[in-house]
Amino acid sequence: MTVMEQRGAYRPTPPPAWQPRTDPAPLLPDALPHRVLGTEAAERVDPELLRRLYAELVRGRRYNAQATALTKQGRLAVYPSSTGQEACEVAAALVLEERDWLFPSYRDTLAAVARGLDPVQALTLLRGDWHTGYDPHEHRIAPLCTPLATQLPHAVGLAHAAHLKGDDVVALALVGDGGTSEGDFHEALNFAAVWRAPVVFLVQNNGFAISVPLDKQTAAPSLAHKAVGYGMPGRLVDGNDAAAVHEVLSDAVAHARAGGGPTLVEAVTYRMEAHTNADDDKRYRGDSEVEAWRAHDPIALLEHELTERGLLDEAGMRAAREDAEAMAADLRERMNQDPALDPMDLFAHVYAQPTTQLLEQEAQLRAELDAEARHHENEHESEGTAR
Amino acid sequence: MTTVALKPATMAQALGRALRDAMADDPTVHVMGEDVGTLGGVFRVTDGLAKEFGEDRVTDTPLAEAGILGTAVGMAMYGLRPVVEMQFDAFAYPAFEQLISHVARMRNRTRGAMPLPITVRVPYGGGIGGVEHHSDSSEAYYIATPGLHVVTPATVADAYGLLRAAIASDDPVVFLEPKRLYWSKDTWNPDEPQAVDPIGRAAVRRHGRSATLITYGPSVPVCMEAAEAARAEGWDLEVVDLRSLVPFDDETVSASVRRTGRAVVVHESGGFGGPGGEIAARVTERCFHYLEAPVLRVAGFDIPYPPPMLERHHLPGVDRILDAVARLQWEAQS
Numbered sequence: 001m002t003v004m005e006q007r008g009a010y011r012p013t014p015p016p017a018w019q020p021r022t023d024p025a026p027l028l029p030d031a032l033p034h035r036v037l038g039t040e041a042a043e044r045v046d047p048e049l050l051r052r053l054y055a056e057l058v059r060g061r062r063y064n065a066q067a068t069a070l071t072k073q074g075r076l077a078v079y080p081s082s083t084g085q086e087a088c089e090v091a092a093a094l095v096l097e098e099r100d101w102l103f104p105s106y107r108d109t110l111a112a113v114a115r116g117l118d119p120v121q122a123l124t125l126l127r128g129d130w131h132t133g134y135d136p137h138e139h140r141i142a143p144l145c146t147p148l149a150t151q152l153p154h155a156v157g158l159a160h161a162a163h164l165k166g167d168d169v170v171a172l173a174l175v176g177d178g179g180t181s182e183g184d185f186h187e188a189l190n191f192a193a194v195w196r197a198p199v200v201f202l203v204q205n206n207g208f209a210i211s212v213p214l215d216k217q218t219a220a221p222s223l224a225h226k227a228v229g230y231g232m233p234g235r236l237v238d239g240n241d242a243a244a245v246h247e248v249l250s251d252a253v254a255h256a257r258a259g260g261g262p263t264l265v266e267a268v269t270y271r272m273e274a275h276t277n278a279d280d281d282k283r284y285r286g287d288s289e290v291e292a293w294r295a296h297d298p299i300a301l302l303e304h305e306l307t308e309r310g311l312l313d314e315a316g317m318r319a320a321r322e323d324a325e326a327m328a329a330d331l332r333e334r335m336n337q338d339p340a341l342d343p344m345d346l347f348a349h350v351y352a353q354p355t356t357q358l359l360e361q362e363a364q365l366r367a368e369l370d371a372e373a374r375h376h377e378n379e380h381e382s383e384g385t386a387r
Numbered sequence: 388m389t390t391v392a393l394k395p396a397t398m399a400q401a402l403g404r405a406l407r408d409a410m411a412d413d414p415t416v417h418v419m420g421e422d423v424g425t426l427g428g429v430f431r432v433t434d435g436l437a438k439e440f441g442e443d444r445v446t447d448t449p450l451a452e453a454g455i456l457g458t459a460v461g462m463a464m465y466g467l468r469p470v471v472e473m474q475f476d477a478f479a480y481p482a483f484e485q486l487i488s489h490v491a492r493m494r495n496r497t498r499g500a501m502p503l504p505i506t507v508r509v510p511y512g513g514g515i516g517g518v519e520h521h522s523d524s525s526e527a528y529y530i531a532t533p534g535l536h537v538v539t540p541a542t543v544a545d546a547y548g549l550l551r552a553a554i555a556s557d558d559p560v561v562f563l564e565p566k567r568l569y570w571s572k573d574t575w576n577p578d579e580p581q582a583v584d585p586i587g588r589a590a591v592r593r594h595g596r597s598a599t600l601i602t603y604g605p606s607v608p609v610c611m612e613a614a615e616a617a618r619a620e621g622w623d624l625e626v627v628d629l630r631s632l633v634p635f636d637d638e639t640v641s642a643s644v645r646r647t648g649r650a651v652v653v654h655e656s657g658g659f660g661g662p663g664g665e666i667a668a669r670v671t672e673r674c675f676h677y678l679e680a681p682v683l684r685v686a687g688f689d690i691p692y693p694p695p696m697l698e699r700h701h702l703p704g705v706d707r708i709l710d711a712v713a714r715l716q717w718e719a720q721s
Binding site: 134155187345 | 443466481499556
């Protein structure tokens with residue numbers, strides 16, 4: 001009998017134990033991003049929440065503008081602006097309880113500030129005086145993460161640990177569209193789903209990973225579709241609709257808190273500024289595209305909703321702007337002071353107990369600093385003598 | 388005075404016992420990795436732990452080293468002490484970004500606010516006939532990363548004591564387990580296991596006067612054998628087992644070399660860019676006027692780890708060490 005004949009005789013049978021483990025249908029995201037503002041759904045939303053979101057959006061926009069200005073003045077080494085994405089940032093911060101944890105990426109200073117972090121402390125990484133200028137435990141905000149997607153497994157581990165300890169804590173991790181291509185994104189989602197960890201992943205799909213557009217990043221129907229393969233629900237939301245982002249994240253956080261496991265949320269938004277001040281976005285996108293998104297501005301969307309329904313008037317808008325202006329003035333003033341730096345800090349926190357090698361190097365730096373100080377003293381003295 | 392019953396035990400058993408005792412003493416200690424639960428680890432180091440402590444504390448993870456270490460970071464952030472297993476040296480490479488970008492520097496970048504007491508167990512080195520990617524000596528990568536402690540036991544007692552110290556450390560520790568010593572036996576008292584010195588102290592395994600062999604991990608027994616063999620040649624060799632590469636015990640090493648005036652560094656990993664270069668430089672800087680000959684290195688060749696049927700030519704053996712010792716008769720040569 002030939003091999004072909006053998007094959008012809010072969011009747012495949014399903015493997016003995018095989019049965020589908022999950023019906024993927026409930027996990028699939030809707031075809032279109034979820035929207036609330038401008039729809040009937042908006043009437044369900046607590047007006048106080050809408051006003052709060054509005055105030056935070058206005059503050060956030062002003063914060064982005066101020067930080068960008070500080071970059072131009074040389075006060076910040078770099079600032080990756082989240083202008084245009086404020087609805088995602090603010091909703092991510094407001095949806096969490098105090099005991100929950102936020103895991104931001106480098107573009108998410110605004111989320112950290114909206115969660116209550118001192119605006120100056122949020123900028124130390126970008127100013128360059130220390131990598132993380134705050135105690136992560138104080139507001140339960142992990143350090144702003146520069147490597148892409150590597151903070152996602154941290155969020156999973158923390159949520160898992162809290163769950164093991166019996167604590168009612170949810171972790172929310174932020175990542176960009178580019179970050180979804182990284183291996184850590186995959187591993188984090190897989191771990192989270194297998195462990196049913198109380199964690200929510202929010203992808204801010206702002207269209208570009210520096211210059212690379214989404215269609216060169218993924219062939220998936222949407223980034224939210226990726227959830228299905230891990231066995232968790234995927235949700236697609238209009239990332240410029242603050243009420244919608246808040247609603248979808250609230251549902252996901254509640255689902256996680258109730259023991260339902262993780263959710264992947266993709267918020268479709270747009271980065272209005274260049275990646276950073278070192279980037280020329282004219283090389284990879286046209287003005288018309290940017291202008292089209294300007295017409296879908298998160299602040300304008302919410303402002304329209306609030307004013308249409310009589311929940312916000314000119315005085316209310318002015319109050320929000322004044323509050324934002326005061327925040328910006330305070331930020332400007334404090335950022336224009338040189339930070340006090342102690343070079344000996346270089347050795348202070350490498351190990352709990354410094355190694356003998358580090359102690360030697362510490363002594364070396366101390367000697368160099370002393371010599372420098374003596375040199376300056378001598379200079380002053382000789383200046384004095386000359387006079 | 389009670390007589391301590393010394394029984395033979397393997398290094399793998401001592402490591403398992405250290406994990407067990409650490410878990411019993413401290414409920415925040417969690418063991419995680421691929422196959423560490425039901426199977427008890429491919430080397431059986433975690434045998435019985437899942438049964439005793441449950442799956443929540445001894446967790447079979449998905450097969451993903453970056454995920455294993457990355458989630459351990461989050462767990463440590465929340466106050467746990469994860470002990471993760473990388474199963475084989477070369478399997479750890481996907482986790483390098485987590486190790487280097489986060490584990491090693493989280494304490495530093497948060498100004499001490501967020502220490503990460505994680506122990507990363509890495510079975511390493513060759514000599515067990517492993518196929519490709521199962522025999523690397525990757526210690527040079529780890530010691531080049533500030534913020535990590537890097538330790539490696541060579542005896543059954545040290546396996547226990549150093550692993551206990553690593554787990555108790557508030558800093559991340561890369562714990563390199565010499566695979567080919569897993570089944571090495573030693574008389575050891577498993578009923579009363581003794582903690583050893585804190586991390587960072589070397590041990591003089593054999594006292595001698597004519598030269599110092601500076602070594603660690605899997606090369607320690609080879610150096611001991613070489614030292615015995617060298618007696619026939621009239622060499623009385625001292626053997627220093629570093630036990631810890633970071634922190635490095637300059638004091639013990641320098642004191643030994645000053646006594647003997649000659650030194651050979653022995654390790655399995657490649658010589659170029661390997662730990663031996665650093666060690667030789669440190670010894671030269673500290674002991675130049677005491678040295679009768681240059682500090683020599685006996686290392687693995689600078690090649691990707693060879694297939695198992697050729698590995699005996701790559702691994703530093705007694706003969707290669709003795710050849711180096713012979714070359715220490717510098718004056719006679721020059």
